[in-house]
Amino acid sequence: MDYQTQSFYIFNFILLPEELYAIWEELNFHFIITNTRVDKSYTETTAKDFFNSYKLYFQKLVSRKKWEQGEHTLQIYMSIIDSLKKVSTGKIIDDKYKLFNLKEPVIDVGPLMLCFYNGKFSTRYLNDEGCIGLKLSYPKYVAFEKANKEYSSYVDTSKFGTKKLFDELIQRIKKKTRRMRIQYNSKEIKPNIYISNDAKIEMQKNYYLKSNNMFLY
Numbered sequence: 001m002d003y004q005t006q007s008f009y010i011f012n013f014i015l016l017p018e019e020l021y022a023i024w025e026e027l028n029f030h031f032i033i034t035n036t037r038v039d040k041s042y043t044e045t046t047a048k049d050f051f052n053s054y055k056l057y058f059q060k061l062v063s064r065k066k067w068e069q070g071e072h073t074l075q076i077y078m079s080i081i082d083s084l085k086k087v088s089t090g091k092i093i094d095d096k097y098k099l100f101n102l103k104e105p106v107i108d109v110g111p112l113m114l115c116f117y118n119g120k121f122s123t124r125y126l127n128d129e130g131c132i133g134l135k136l137s138y139p140k141y142v143a144f145e146k147a148n149k150e151y152s153s154y155v156d157t158s159k160f161g162t163k164k165l166f167d168e169l170i171q172r173i174k175k176k177t178r179r180m181r182i183q184y185n186s187k188e189i190k191p192n193i194y195i196s197n198d199a200k201i202e203m204q205k206n207y208y209l210k211s212n213n214m215f216l217y
Helices: 017-023 047-061 162-178 197-205 206-211
Strands: 003-014 030-032 078-081 087-093 097-102 107-113 115-117 120-122 131-144 181-182 187-189
Touching: 003 107, 003 162, 003 197, 017 047, 017 162, 030 047, 047 131, 078 162, 107 162, 131 162, 131 206, 197 206
Parallel strands: none
Antiparallel strands: 003 131, 030 078, 078 107, 087 097, 107 131, 115 120, 181 187
């Protein structure tokens, strides 16, 4: 990655696999891996592969089973950009792998994890057991690396094309969802998570929610 970030827009949500697929209709986007090295021949991850991965991930979420060792590979980590023209080959590693250079910041997709401790809820901490959905994040400000390896001043990302894609995705998801409500010990809790009605029904099977006596309604 050839930029530094400062502060993030974050959106948390839960959709059925078929609902997630429908969100992307008629949008220009590409899924790419940016958090690790990739094979030199890699250009992008197909939409089919991404949605198949989400289907397996969601099946685990509603399996009524606890996450086991090694199953973290089902968790989804991916980046999204609106055009591959903004992606170029960067550093080559061992003549087999490469890292990407990016002309604009990407939307990051990762597992949404709920952490419940001492009667308090948070989505800020890593907790494999508490995987319940997906998280989209996009930086508010970025500083780009210059030729002398120093970084530019931070710039607002609001006019970048991928920020417009981020906003459109959130708008589409919100049309299919509402703020999640959790009942716990006769109290109503409304974490900053959006969920569809059908996903809410399926997520009643989630191991972490059930083991902590939490009910979605």
